[in-house]
Amino acid sequence: MAKLALSRDQSVEADQMRSRFGALIAALALASAAGVSAAAPPEPATVTLTLKDHRFTPSDFSVPAGQRVRIVLINQDLATEEFDSHDLRTEQLVTPKGKVSFFIGPLKPGEYSFMGEFHAATAQGKVTVGEGR
């Protein structure tokens, strides 16, 4: 391995650069942390759905109105499934033993149905959207 030859002065300068750079990074981190807490919307709610024996659990759940909600869909079956919903305007494939994450909403209050397109006889569900903010 080639060794980088630095004179003593150069290496002191490099140390100073590093510490100045470190201080700058710390200042930026503080500034962005402050910015996030002041301006960012609340973390989206997450609902985890599990598919097993071609059924969703929970098959019926509620989310607040007017905000995006993250859906994490875990497929415990050995078949590909597709979370499909005309009401929610989404289709999401999930591989056998796979996991997929996607967003729904923001939604108006009401009921929205979904199904597993490949096993629609059993894979049925409903989202109730409450009066949120």
Ligand SMILES: [Cu+2]
């Ligand atoms: Cu489809």
